[in-house]
Amino acid sequence: MLRTLKGFLVFVVLVPTMVSVLTGCWDKLEIEDRALILAMAVDKASPEEQVDEHVTHVKPIKSLQGKMIRLTVQIAVPGRVPLGPGESSGAGEGASNLPVWVVKVFGYTIDDALNTLQQQIADPRTLIHLRVIVVSEEVAKSGLGDVNDYFRRNPQVRRSTWLLISDREAAPFMDVAPPLERVPALYLLAMLQKANDMGKFPADFVGEFWSSESKLGQEGYLPFVSIRQKENILLKGLAYFKDSKMVGHTNALEIGVFMGIMGYNPGGYSPLVEVPDIGVVILNVLRRDTKRQIKMIDGEPHVFLNIKMETSIDEVLSEATIDSESKLKKVEEEFRHTSYDAFENLIRRTQKVNSDIFGFGELIRAHERSYWNEHVKSESDWERLYGELPITTTVKVVVRRIGLTE
Amino acid sequence: MIRAYPVTAIRATAVVISTIIGVGVLSFPKIAAEAADSGAPLVTLAAVGIAFAGLVILAVLVRRYPKENIMQFGGRLIGKRVARCFNLLLILFFATSTGLSLREFGEVVIEVLLPETPIKFTIMVLLLITVISCRCTVIKFSYVHSFYLPSIVAISFVMFFASLKNYDTVNLMPIIGNHPDGFWKGAMSIAALFQSAFVLCLLIPYMRNPNKIVASTIWGVGISGIIFLLIVVSSISTFGAEETKHLKFPTLEAARSATIPDGALERLDGIFIIVWVISVFTTLFSTYYFSVAASKETFGLRDHRLISSFLLPYVFIVSLLPRDVFILTSTGVPIYRFGLLLTIGYPALLLLISTFRGHRRITDASNA
Numbered sequence: 001m002l003r004t005l006k007g008f009l010v011f012v013v014l015v016p017t018m019v020s021v022l023t024g025c026w027d028k029l030e031i032e033d034r035a036l037i038l039a040m041a042v043d044k045a046s047p048e049e050q051v052d053e054h055v056t057h058v059k060p061i062k063s064l065q066g067k068m069i070r071l072t073v074q075i076a077v078p079g080r081v082p083l084g085p086g087e088s089s090g091a092g093e094g095a096s097n098l099p100v101w102v103v104k105v106f107g108y109t110i111d112d113a114l115n116t117l118q119q120q121i122a123d124p125r126t127l128i129h130l131r132v133i134v135v136s137e138e139v140a141k142s143g144l145g146d147v148n149d150y151f152r153r154n155p156q157v158r159r160s161t162w163l164l165i166s167d168r169e170a171a172p173f174m175d176v177a178p179p180l181e182r183v184p185a186l187y188l189l190a191m192l193q194k195a196n197d198m199g200k201f202p203a204d205f206v207g208e209f210w211s212s213e214s215k216l217g218q219e220g221y222l223p224f225v226s227i228r229q230k231e232n233i234l235l236k237g238l239a240y241f242k243d244s245k246m247v248g249h250t251n252a253l254e255i256g257v258f259m260g261i262m263g264y265n266p267g268g269y270s271p272l273v274e275v276p277d278i279g280v281v282i283l284n285v286l287r288r289d290t291k292r293q294i295k296m297i298d299g300e301p302h303v304f305l306n307i308k309m310e311t312s313i314d315e316v317l318s319e320a321t322i323d324s325e326s327k328l329k330k331v332e333e334e335f336r337h338t339s340y341d342a343f344e345n346l347i348r349r350t351q352k353v354n355s356d357i358f359g360f361g362e363l364i365r366a367h368e369r370s371y372w373n374e375h376v377k378s379e380s381d382w383e384r385l386y387g388e389l390p391i392t393t394t395v396k397v398v399v400r401r402i403g404l405t406e
Numbered sequence: 407m408i409r410a411y412p413v414t415a416i417r418a419t420a421v422v423i424s425t426i427i428g429v430g431v432l433s434f435p436k437i438a439a440e441a442a443d444s445g446a447p448l449v450t451l452a453a454v455g456i457a458f459a460g461l462v463i464l465a466v467l468v469r470r471y472p473k474e475n476i477m478q479f480g481g482r483l484i485g486k487r488v489a490r491c492f493n494l495l496l497i498l499f500f501a502t503s504t505g506l507s508l509r510e511f512g513e514v515v516i517e518v519l520l521p522e523t524p525i526k527f528t529i530m531v532l533l534l535i536t537v538i539s540c541r542c543t544v545i546k547f548s549y550v551h552s553f554y555l556p557s558i559v560a561i562s563f564v565m566f567f568a569s570l571k572n573y574d575t576v577n578l579m580p581i582i583g584n585h586p587d588g589f590w591k592g593a594m595s596i597a598a599l600f601q602s603a604f605v606l607c608l609l610i611p612y613m614r615n616p617n618k619i620v621a622s623t624i625w626g627v628g629i630s631g632i633i634f635l636l637i638v639v640s641s642i643s644t645f646g647a648e649e650t651k652h653l654k655f656p657t658l659e660a661a662r663s664a665t666i667p668d669g670a671l672e673r674l675d676g677i678f679i680i681v682w683v684i685s686v687f688t689t690l691f692s693t694y695y696f697s698v699a700a701s702k703e704t705f706g707l708r709d710h711r712l713i714s715s716f717l718l719p720y721v722f723i724v725s726l727l728p729r730d731v732f733i734l735t736s737t738g739v740p741i742y743r744f745g746l747l748l749t750i751g752y753p754a755l756l757l758l759i760s761t762f763r764g765h766r767r768i769t770d771a772s773n774a
Contacts, residue, residue, distance in 0.1 A: 018534070026523035152652075155518045159663055207645075207663060214648035359576070362646075366444070366579030373584055 032078040035123040038100065038185035039132040041072040041170035042139050042147060045106050053106070055116045064108040069139065071113035072171040074185050075101045075121070076129070099183050102174045110150040127156040131189045133163045133206070134225070136170040140239060140246035148244060152210060159207025162192050165239040165246060167226045178231050188233060192223065195235055199268025199285075202259055213244055216379050217361020217372075221258075224249045240355045242383060247353040250346060256285065257342045260307050261358050263290030270314050275334040278327060279318025283311040283335055286400065294363050301364050301371060303391040307343065311335065312401035323406045332397045340395045347391055354383040361386060413548045413609050415618035420552040421692070422461075422603045422626025427558055427633060428689030429507045430599040432514060432682065434634070435641035435656040441592020443647035445583020450638045452593035454631035457600030458624075460750035465623035467757045468607045472616030476607040476753070477703035483759045492752050493704040496604075499745045501697040501717055503602070504690055505724025506738045508533055511686050513731055514655060519679065529725050532683075533718065536690045540698050540714040544612045547695055554684050559633065561681040566636040568674055569664035573643040583647075596634070598742035600627065601749040605692040608699050640664075658682075694721070 045068035052060060052068075077099055105120065107113030118125055135147060151157045166173060173188065181187035195201040201223060212220040224239040237250040238258055250258065256269030267285030274280050291306040313331070316322060322331065350357055361382040365372045376382050413421075438446035471479040480489040511532060512525040520528065539550065583589070606623060610616050641656040644663060650656045661678035697717055702710040728734040 014534070014538070018531070026527070027520040159659060207659075210652075211645050211649040214652055215646050216648065362576050365584060366576045369580040369582075369584060 029124070029126075033123050034126045035121055036076040036078075036129045037073050037125055037127055038076050038129055038183065039074040039134070039174060039188060040130065041134040041136075041166075041174050042110070043070040043072070043136045043170050044068075044138050044142075045070040049106060051106060052108075053116045053119065055107070055119050056112045061108065068106050068108055069110070069113060070104060070106050070171065071110065071117065072102060072104050072174045073117060074174045075103060075125075076183070077101050098177070100185065104171070109146050127154060130157055130161055132185055132192075133161060134166050134170040134173045134188075135163065137165055137167050137239070137246065137249075139170075140165045140222075140241075142245070144241070144244040144246075148210065148213070151206065159210070160205045161207075162189065162223070163206040163209060164188075164192075164223045164225050165249075167224065167236060167249070172227055172230075173225075173233070176227065176231055176233060178233075191233060191235070195268075199259070199264070199266035201235060201255060202262065202264050212357075212359070213241070215359070215362055216376060217356065217363070217365045217382050218359035219355045219357050219383075220244070221357040238357070240350060240353075240357045242353060242355040243379070247355050248349065250349075254342065254346055257339070257346050258357070260285075260288050260290065260309065260339070261305060261343060261347070263288055263292070263307075267309065267311075271335065271339065273331070273335045273338050275331050278320045278322065278330060279316065281313060281317070281322075281331055281334075282315040283331070283399070284314045286310045286312055292360075292363060294360075294367050296368060296371065297390075299371070301368055301389065303360050303363070303389060305343070305391060305393045306396075307339075307393065308396040308398070309335075309339070310398050310400050313399060313403055321406050322402060328399050328402070332399055336395050336397045339397065340393060343393050343395065347393070351387050351389065354387045356382065356386040356389075360389060360391070412614035413545060413612045414614050415622045417548045417552045418606065418609050418613060418619060418622035419626045419629070420555040421548050421609060422606055422623060423630045423633075424551045424555045424558055424685065424688040425602050425605055425692040426457075426600050426626070426630040426689075427562075427685045428599065428602065429510045429514075429686045430596075431634070431637055431685070432655040432657045433510075434596050434599060435638045435650050436653060437592055437595050438638050439642060439647045439650040439656075441588040441595075442583030442586035443651075444578055444580060444642065445586045445589065446642050446647060446650070447578065447635060447638050448581060448583065449586075449589055449592045450596055450634050451631075452589070453596035453600070454627065454634060456593060456597035456746075456750075457603075458627045458631070460597075460746070460753070461600070461603055461606070461623050461627050462620065463750065463757055464604065464607060464753040465620040467753045467760065468610045469616060469619050470760055472610055472613070472619075475611055475699075475703065476756075477700055480752075480756060483756050483763070490704060492748075493700055495748055496752070497697045497700045497704065499741070499748055500602075500604075500693045500700070501721055502724050502741060503745060504536075504693045504697065505721045506728075506734065506741065507686065507690055507693070508721065508725040509728060509734055510738075511683075511690075512725065513734070514658075517654070518658065526726065530722065532687060532690065533722055533725070535687065536694050537714050537718050539691055540695050541711040544608055544699075547691070548609065548612075550691065551688055554688050557681050558685045558688075559629070561678055562633040562636060565661050565664055565674060565678060566640050569640050569644055569660055572663055573640070574646070575643060577643045577646040578639065594743060594746060595739060598746050599634075600630070601742075601745055602689055602693045602696075603627070604749045605696045607753075608696060 049070060050068045103117060103121065105113045105117040107116050114125060135144065177184045178187050181190060192201065196203050204222065209220040209222055212218045219241050221238045221240045223235060224237040226234045226236045228234050235252065237252055238255055239246050239249045241247060253269055253271060265287055267288050270282050270284045272280060272282045287310040289308040293304040295302050295304060313322065322328060375385060435446060438449040441449045468476060477493050480492065508529045512529045515528045516525050603626065610619055613619060637657050641650050641660045644660050645653065645656065653659050658675065662675040664674045698710050698714045701713045707713065728737060
């Protein structure tokens with residue numbers, strides 16, 4: 001290439017061009033120069049807080065009046081986030097040495113608020129490490145449309161981010177700093193991931209929620225959380241949605257009930273049952289095996305749920321001992337009844353608000369194509385039909401282990 | 407003709423596969439889902455069928471004239487003038503398709519990788535690399551393809567198996583789709599992604615055993631067809647057809663959600679993007695190389711290297727013309743459809759004439 005003059009000229013022009021462009025320095029951004037947002041909380045702004053900073057608009061927007069949100073973000077402070085297990089989180093004690101910085105901003109939409117945030121902090125904000133978004137129940141009830149759109153559109157946000165609904169103001173979640181983890185946002189994240197591993201919660205990332213929301217025959221659900229004793233986060237239940245609006249929530253054990261209907265494993269909940277003649281027994285659900293079938297009866301779909309649970313005995317609170325096969329049968333029978341009631345109850349409650357979080361509609365779409373094509377043209381058609389969908393549940397319970405004592 | 411390092415059948419297969427897998431893999435599940443929702447894999451299968459038919463016709467045709475390329479024997483078959491028209495159309499189509507693919511590449515890069523870098527530079531860099539690479543001979547061309555092929559095939563399979571745990575088979579039912587209204591339209595659009603494999607007609611004069619070109623094509627389209635199917639199945643079963651319609655690059659999102667268990671590799675999308683850039687390069691390399699080689703034949707030049715630089719401004723301008731992504735797709739789709747007509751129709755026409763004129767496989771005659 002270098003032998004001829006032409007080759008030499010090509011070399012002289014080409015090599016510097018390639019070197020300067022191929023390295024991608026245009027998008028260079030030092031890690032210390034970014035404001036890494038780890039977690040975010042979305043609340044409705046109270047009337048006295050509604051101060052418009054006019055960052056994204058010159059004149060007030062009529063359709064948005066009085067609809068301001070408060071965004072509380074947790075930003076990682078470079079150099080203070082502990083990297084290894086042995087490293088202490090910065091030097092000394094005190095609030096100024098926290099690995100994160102919590103900032104409050106206001107705006108009409110998420111992006112408006114984030115722009116206001118940018119107007120207040122030096123480093124460019126980045127969402128590549130955003131792991132948890134907490135939204136207050138109040139906001140969720142008026143609709144998650146804005147939240148969904150912004151985070152879906154932004155290429156920095158991963159689908160494996162957790163979106164949580166809190167039963168109270170969401171902002172305090174940004175301040176929760178339990179001693180188990182040095183970075184508060186990572187504690188929240190670890191909590192959800194471990195809950196998922198233990199079978200306490202399904203792997204319901206925001207991506208899953210979006211997928212369910214898009215499907216015509218399924219509605220989304222999200223973790224419902226609360227704060228206890230200032231520092232504890234309580235996984236309180238499931239929040240269920242209809243058209244991205246929250247329409248209700250369950251209690252904690254009903255997460256297990258939901259997972260039973262879905263057939264998710266491992267089983268992580270320990271239901272308490274009062275067995276006649278024996279007393280209070282706490283069982284631990286080890287495994288669930290659920291068969292979900294659709295049968296057409298007289299041209300109408302009918303759901304048959306066949307739920308089988310394998311359990312072990314965790315605790316017995318009574319004078320009586322469980323020392324025989326017949327007593328074990330009694331426990332199984334009693335748990336079968338209570339769990340049947342729980343399954344039915346949760347299904348009826350979601351039917352009342354037409355929120356098919358179980359995806360029965362998807363089963364019908366998948367297996368009864370002609371019925372679906374004829375009856376369901378839009379999401380609201382299925383919502384209506386779900387309200388009257390006949391569902392038959394059968395429950396089978398087996399106690400596999402009783403522990404080390406009779 | 408130099409037969410020192412002839413192109414083997416395996417290398418020809420490599421050219422076909424790595425050419426087919428290109429910029430379109432990121433977005434085609436969306437096209438398939440829009441065509442027939444949960445029937446998307448079937449749409450893709452139909453597309454593979456169409457592409458298969460077209461490319462096998464081409465392979466059978468070029469096998470009859472193992473010492474020439476399509477520009478040379480085309481003139482003999484249907485007359486110099488007509489053949490020249492077709493050649494010009496082919497050159498124009500492949501040069502334009504290079505430009506449009508470059509733009510699509512640029513759009514992805516600017517959206518997910520390098521938001522600050524001006525799109526012109528992203529496009530220019532890849533175009534420059536392509537232009538420089540296109541100065542090589544056909545034999546080197548086939549070596550470049552075989553060199554990159556393993557990584558392209560490997561990542562597709564790894565991605566498929568890594569995202570297995572996210573799969574929900576309900577999303578794939580019913581197999582024919584709930585509303586397969588746009589089935590054939592979608593199949594055509596996806597089949598258009600396969601047509602860059604037309605470049606295989608340049609290989610035949612350099613092949614060690616030209617008879618194997620048909621087998622190479624069948625293998626090549628078969629393997630890339632399987633990869634396309636794996637990709638569409640993983641997107642649809644991970645997200646469901648409705649969500650796939652909402653995603654601009656479903657394959658990329660599927661790669662983002664895929665993790666190798668136990669946290670061995672949290673983010674597969676980094677590797678995926680790297681390999682994707684390579685696969686875009688190999689596709690552009692093929693389409694551009696075809697335009698260059700075809701121009702050389704059509705204009706009766708001795709050297710193709712000059713044309714390689716000469717075509718650059720045209721391709722670059724084409725890539726910058728569309729104002730936004732909507733115009734990019736709305737102009738791209740008819741162009742690719744037209745290309746399909748050209749890349750399948752022209753060889754089919756030639757094959758018909760060749761059969762009519764009683765040309766058989768020359769090698770058969772010489773063997774007999």
